[in-house]
Amino acid sequence: MSGYSLLEGMRILEVAQLAPASAGGHLADMGAEVIKIESGPLGDPVRIGGSRAIGDEDGPSFMHLRWNRGKKSVALDLRTAEGKQAFMNLARTCDAVVEGMRAGYLDWLGVGYDELRQVNPKIVFCTVSGMGSEGPYCRLGTGGPVFDAYAGLREVRTPEDPPADGIAGATTPPAAMYALGAYGAMGLLAAVHRAGRTGEGCRIEVAGVDVAAAWMPDLVDAELNKDRSIPRPTWLPDGRLPDWPRLEAYRTKDGEAILFGSHVDKFWGNFCVAVGRPDLLEVDLTTVDSEAPARADHVYRELRKIFLGRTRDEWVALFVEHDVAGGPVNNVTDLISDPHFTARATTYRVEYEGVGELEFVVSPVRVVGEEFAPSLPPELGAHTHEVLQKPSGAGVFEDEPVMGSAGRR
Numbered sequence: 001m002s003g004y005s006l007l008e009g010m011r012i013l014e015v016a017q018l019a020p021a022s023a024g025g026h027l028a029d030m031g032a033e034v035i036k037i038e039s040g041p042l043g044d045p046v047r048i049g050g051s052r053a054i055g056d057e058d059g060p061s062f063m064h065l066r067w068n069r070g071k072k073s074v075a076l077d078l079r080t081a082e083g084k085q086a087f088m089n090l091a092r093t094c095d096a097v098v099e100g101m102r103a104g105y106l107d108w109l110g111v112g113y114d115e116l117r118q119v120n121p122k123i124v125f126c127t128v129s130g131m132g133s134e135g136p137y138c139r140l141g142t143g144g145p146v147f148d149a150y151a152g153l154r155e156v157r158t159p160e161d162p163p164a165d166g167i168a169g170a171t172t173p174p175a176a177m178y179a180l181g182a183y184g185a186m187g188l189l190a191a192v193h194r195a196g197r198t199g200e201g202c203r204i205e206v207a208g209v210d211v212a213a214a215w216m217p218d219l220v221d222a223e224l225n226k227d228r229s230i231p232r233p234t235w236l237p238d239g240r241l242p243d244w245p246r247l248e249a250y251r252t253k254d255g256e257a258i259l260f261g262s263h264v265d266k267f268w269g270n271f272c273v274a275v276g277r278p279d280l281l282e283v284d285l286t287t288v289d290s291e292a293p294a295r296a297d298h299v300y301r302e303l304r305k306i307f308l309g310r311t312r313d314e315w316v317a318l319f320v321e322h323d324v325a326g327g328p329v330n331n332v333t334d335l336i337s338d339p340h341f342t343a344r345a346t347t348y349r350v351e352y353e354g355v356g357e358l359e360f361v362v363s364p365v366r367v368v369g370e371e372f373a374p375s376l377p378p379e380l381g382a383h384t385h386e387v388l389q390k391p392s393g394a395g396v397f398e399d400e401p402v403m404g405s406a407g408r409r
Contacts, residue, residue, distance in 0.1 A: 003070055003374040004367045007032035010192070013090055014071070015078075016100020017044045019144055019208075020128035021067045022181025023188065024098050028070035029363040029374060035090065035387055036071045036378075037078070043380040044068065055355045060377065065360065067181070070374035074388060075381030078109050086388055091116050095192050096124035096201075098184065102141075103133035103205065113203045123201040124191040128184040132207030142208065144177030151176070151212035152219065176212035183211055234288060242292045243268075243285035245300040249329055250307035257329035258307060258315045267325040274322040275306055348373055 010032040014024040021036070021044060028034040038044055046068070050061035074090075077083040088111060091097060097116060099106050104127075106112040113125035127133065130142030148154035153175055158164065184206040195201045213220055222229065236242055247263045262268045272280050283299055307315065312328050319326050328338065335341055345362070350373070352358045362372040 003029040003363055003372045004031045004365075004370050006030045006367060010096075011035070011094045012096050012098060012188075013037065013087075013094045014098040014100065015106060016098050016128065018046045018049070018100075019067075019177045019180055020098070020100025020184070021046060022178070023100060023126065023128045023184030023206075024071060024181075025067040025069065026181055026185035026363075027188070029372070030365065034071040035094075035383070036068065036073050037076050037087065038073055038380055039075065039077060043073065043075075047377075047380070054352060054358070064377055065358075068377035069360075071378060072383035072387060073378040073381055074384045076384070076388075078106075078111060084109070084111050087111050088115065088119050090387070091123060092119050094120070094123065095195070096126055096188050098126050098128060098188065100128045100184075103127050103129040103131070103138060103207070117201060121201060122195045122199060124188055124195055125201065125203045126184055126188040126191070127203070127205045128180060128207075129205070130208045132205060132210060137209075144174035144208070147176035147180075147208035147212040148174050150209045151215065153212055153215060175215060176208050179211050179215070180206065180208050234286075236288060236292060242288050242296060243299075245296055245303055246285070248300065248303070250304055252310060252312045252315060253308055254311040256312035256334075258312055259326050259329050260303065260307070261325035261327065264325065267323070270322050271324045274318055274324065277302070277306065350374075350376055352376060 007027060007030040010027070012024055012027050012032050012034045014021065014034055015037045016024060024032075024034040024036065036044070042048065044064065047060055047064045048058065049063055053059035053061065054065070076086060078087055091111075097106070097113075099112075104112070107114070113123075116123045116125060130147065131137045131140050145154060149156055154172070187204045187206055191202050191204050231237075234242070236244075241247070241263070243263060245260075246268055247261055249257050249259045252258050260271075262271050269281060272278050280299060280302060283295055285295060285299065310318065315326075316328050318324065328334070330338055347359050348362050348371075349357050349359050366372075
């Protein structure tokens, strides 16, 4: 059902919606059994999020197909005594619980970490939320772009006339939203590892705003230590390197673009020889003096003319042949036909009933010798009976599944 076999035998109980569900998604991709608790008529709202749907207008979204693939879905009403008991019984058999709502949601329901550790001392409780459990914003409703805006990672413009281009429908992905689940999975695995050694679980927390704040050390850490650091004299006053044209994007002959990444002298030398411009090697792009900006501008103008002489594909071929750093500037359409993308078996296929074969991107983690082939996300409550029915001889769970719609704060 899951992707790889790395976490085979690990059992995760997930109460999560939208982006925080990606934490369990990463674990399922690695082979963990992830039991997703859902409620209400629709379950996780991400099931129908996004501008495109599979099959019909009410069909699943691509975020759901990515973040919830390979999981099991159990419909459970955590407001009821029966639902709470079933949840606690499940927790006895699990290595960790992912709380992917507002921090404190399961505490509010009476099935938080303090209660869970009573029935399973080794349980790891991982809260994945937007604002975390402390601070004046902890009760503030948030979403992916809010994390980046909070930490200054996202440019937000407010034009007088519509449309605005900063948030809704923006092509710039919210970095912290997509990184949130990866940090949650990493922290959870570290905590489970320690629990296996010590016999004691713990409570950990990952917040989207903290992920965003930690994302760019050259920005936040530098500002925190602004009075205890000095400008490096080998950089220009505006924060750029004096050889910045060697690390820039340039338009190509076919109207596409190439990213030139030859900041390292070896690559710069290989490039200048390959294009027959050894004279550019004579330009001083190291010394920082009053003429440094003019020298860099001159090299930039020369490189613009040079790169217009070949197509993007021709430049990539030249980079490969002559050991020059850089690569193509692709849009998403370009990406899926890029020969490197296709050569690395970056996608897998799965049959979707009534639609046909669908193709999705694999996990960025590759396991040599294993094929990544997770199942599609489950229908809401598809595994309720299987998971909640009484195991043979165990007497742990209720005989009948406990279904319903749990409340949200």
